[in-house]
Amino acid sequence: MWRVRPAKLDDLQQILDIAGTQGARLSSTLPKTEHRLAERISHAQASLAAPAPKTPRRILLVLENTETGQIAGTAGIDSRAGNGEPFYNYRRDHLIHASHELGTSRRVEVLYPSHGLTDHTLLCAFSLRPELRETTAFELLSRARMLFIASHRDWFSSRMVVEIQGVQNEDGSVPFWDSLGRHFFNMDFETADQYSGQLSKTFIAELMPPNPIYVTLLSDAAQAAIGQPHRQTQANYELLQQEGFLPGNYLDIFDGGPVLEARTDGLRTLITSHPKTLHGSHDEHGETCLVAAGEGEHFRCLLTPMAETLTDDVKVPVSAWKGLEKSAGDRVRISPL
C-alpha cells in the first residue's frame, strides 16, 4: 500500500536516488547533496514541532510503500514562500508605449522582478519515480499536501502558489535561461542548478539583474517558453488546475515556467474534505478515497475504499488502519478522488 507521511532522516538515501532521476531544475526542488538534504529533512522535522502557528515551516512528505519501505516520491510545502528571505519571480506585465504626436501605440511586454509572492504558501519539491506517474499514487502524493494543509490550516497563508517547471530541451538546455540568466552567470543551467542545490534559490536569484526585462529582446525560443510548462509536468499542471490553481502573471525567473496561484480556502480538497470518525469495515468495497489522519509528525495519508454512513462515521477496511496508525473512534479526514 502507498501512503504519504513526513520525511525522516532514514529516507535520505532513497530521496537522493529519486532526485537523480528528475533532471536539472533550479526552482522549488530538494538539495542534491547528502549534507544539504539532511539539513533540509531535519528542518522539516523541526517544522512539524514548532509551536507558534506563524513560524515559517518547511514541510516535507514522502510517498512510501508500506510493505517494502521503498520511498518513491516527495512533496513539500513551504508555509511562507522564501522562508524568511525574499522569494523571487518575474511579474509579466504590459506597458503601452503611445505617441500622441505620431498617433501610434504599441503594447510592450515587460518582466518585472518581484517579491510579490513572498510569504504565500508554496507547494514545492514534488518528485515521483517515473514509473508511478500514471498511477493513483501520483494523485495521492500531490493531494496529500492539501489534506495536510486542511489538517493544519492555521500554519498556512491565505494564498497558495506553486512553481511549474518550464521548457527544457532534450539536451538539457533551457531557452529562457540561455537568453537571460546565463548572461549574468556565465554558466549553463545545469551548473547553476548545482549551485542552487548547494546554496539557495534566493542566493542565485539575487544575482539576477535588478531591472525589468523587455520581452521583445529575448530570443524567439525564450519568448515562446514564457509561461509554458515542461512536457513532463503536464499531468501535475492539470491536476493542480483541477484543484483550483490558475496561472497568473508570475513566472519563474530562471526557466520562465508558469507560477500557479490559488486562494487556500478555495482549493477543491479543502472544500470537499471532511473530518469523520473512523470505523471498521470488513470488505474492501466502496468508493476509493483519500483519507488522512494525525497531526504533525503523525500525519498519514493513503488511498482506501470507504463507505460513509449517515452519521459522522466512515467505514474503512481494518487493513488501512495500520497505515494510518489509527483505530476505531479516531478522527480522520476524507476527500473523494
Add this chain to the structure above:
Amino acid sequence: MLLIRPLQENDLDALYAMAQNAGKGLTTLPADTELLQRKIDRARDSFSQRCAPEAGLYLFALEDTETGRAVGISGIEARVGLEEVFYNYRLSLTVNASRELGVHVRTPTLHLSNDMTDTTEICSLLLADNYKGGGNGLLLSRCRFMFLDEFRKHFSDKVFAEMRGVSDANGQSPLWDALGSKFFDMEFSQADRLSGLGNKSFIAELMPKYPIYLPMLPDSARAVIGRVHDNTLPALKMLEAEGFNFNGMVDIFDGGPVVEAFIHNIRSIRESVNRHAMVVSKPVDLDVPPEQRVMISNRSFRDFRVTTIPVDCIEPDTIRLPRDVADALRVESGDPVRLAPLKDQLRIPHRR
C-alpha cells in the same frame, strides 16, 4: 578665397542642395526647405542677439568668395535639451559577483539618459564634395572653437559632438534593427528624419526606459555601439586631435559615440594667439598648402569671420594682411585679430 561667416538669408538654396547631396544620416540637416529656413532664422536671431543666449544656434557658412556661394556649413548649439528633452544612452557597466559561485561577470548596459542637457554641442557639419580637401574641412570645423573661446560666457564649459554611427549602404543601422525597431513601428531613416525635424517627443513616448543589457542584443548590434560610420572617421580623428574623447554616451538610434572636451582644453584654443591687423599693399601669395596656413578670425560676435593666411604673414606683434583678405574679414589696420593653427602647430616668430 574661402571664408567663414554667419549663415545668411540667401544661403538657403545652397544649403538645400548640400543637404540633399548628403543623403541619410545627417540628422540635424534634413533636406527640407521649411526646416532649413527656420534654422537660418534662428541663426540670424542668435548672431544679432535677439534671442536668449542659451537658445542660440550659431550657424557658419563656408563661402567661396569668388562665387559668393556657400559651399559648407557648421554650427554650434549653445545649449541642448532646454526646450525639448535630449536623449542619449549611457554605456555603463553592471557587475555581477559572487565569491561563493566564483562568478564575476561584467555586463555592459545601456541607460537612457539626459546627461547632455544644458551642454554646448557642435553640430551640422557639411562640406560640398568638390571642396573637400585642402584644409577646408578643418577650417569649417575648427572655426567654431575660435568662436566658442571668444564668447565663452554664452556657452557651457564643456562642448560635445555626436558622431554619426554605423549604417550600411542601404541606410540600415544594426543597432536600430536590434533595438529601436522593436519599439518603433518605423524604419531607421524615418525615425532619424523625425528626430531631425525636431519631433522629439515621440522618442520619449516610444523608447524603452529601462536599462538594456547588451548581451541580450545580437553581436552585430553590440559591435557598433560607440563606433562611427566610416565616412565620419576623419571628423572623429580631427576632434580627437583637438582633445575630444568618447564620454560613454551613444546615440539612441545608431549607437554613434558622443565625444566631448572642456573648451579651455581644446588644442586650437590653447594654441591661439591675439594680434593686431596690419593691412599691407604689397601682394601676398595666398596659395600655399594647408600645412603652411593658419586660421585668422576678426573676433566679432555679430559678424564673425574666419579665413586662412600663410604662416609667413605672422609678425612678432602684427599680422600682415593683403587688402582683399582684410576686406573679407572686415578689419582695418590696428583691429584685433586672433590666430589659431589650422593643421600643425602654430609657428609664431619670436619677438625681437
